[in-house]
Amino acid sequence: MPELPEVETVANGVNARVCGRKIASVWLGRHKEPFKTPRAEMADALPGMRIERVYREGKHIVFDLARDKSVKSQWVVHLGMTGRLLVSAPEVPMPEHTHAVLGLTGGNELRFADARRFGRLALVNGAGFHGPGHEPLTISPEDFVALFRGRKTSIKAALLNQKLLHGVGNIYADESLFRAGIRPTAVAGLLSRARLLGLRTALGEILRKAIELGGSSVSDYVDADGVAGFFQLEHKVYMRTGEQCLVCGRPIRRIVIAGRGTHYCAHCQR
DNA sequence: ATATGGCCCTGGTTGC
């Protein structure tokens, strides 16, 4: 599932391929789930817009669009679980479950495909799109500690709460808690300042490493080139239920928190 | 305000 590192990889890859292109044509599929903005409105607004920049904001991919100096919009893509953004020549066969195709000047097509239809496309007027939470890579130590103050929920659930931190999903929540030696069930508001600072450091290190390696992949993520990432070899607890902890050798346990599979080592994480 | 659980979706895996 694409989280911050995968989304960043896709955004950068797409940016390199479509920056400066103009949207010449728009095709939108018949399924309604992917469209937060009505299809008619999106199909009407996009043609003629120039793509000025593509970047990541939390788990969102933001396309800065401009028609002229005064008309600016943003096309915001969320990949959900299985969403893919591909830049392809028109003769490349259309993937299954394609929901949107933007024809670009220069001949290529920007395609959005999503089997499970958890992904979302939206059109935002102006240029001020911001995700709901703090960026995990740039949040200050003090702000990070303050996020969890007074919270009675588990630290794992808090990490997944996008209103607090924007971009952390199930993989990096589990991996950062393992790296920080914190039990996922720990009550967020009761963790010491020192342990929370350790978690911030662990999370930052893991996210940066994953970005370096081009994003994780379990099965659904494909970057803008159509090549799967390989960071899954590095996962220390995620989806390793019953296997040996790479540090102490004891079996990795699996529980469910906030409806998500949660993997941890009971010996290394207290 | 905060927290929790159900729901949407399809494809890969499991089990009979």
Next chain:
DNA sequence: TGCAACCAGGGCCATA
């Protein structure tokens, strides 16, 4: 062997 049930989970919504 074939098919059905189950599981994966991000975000949204209703509910407590």
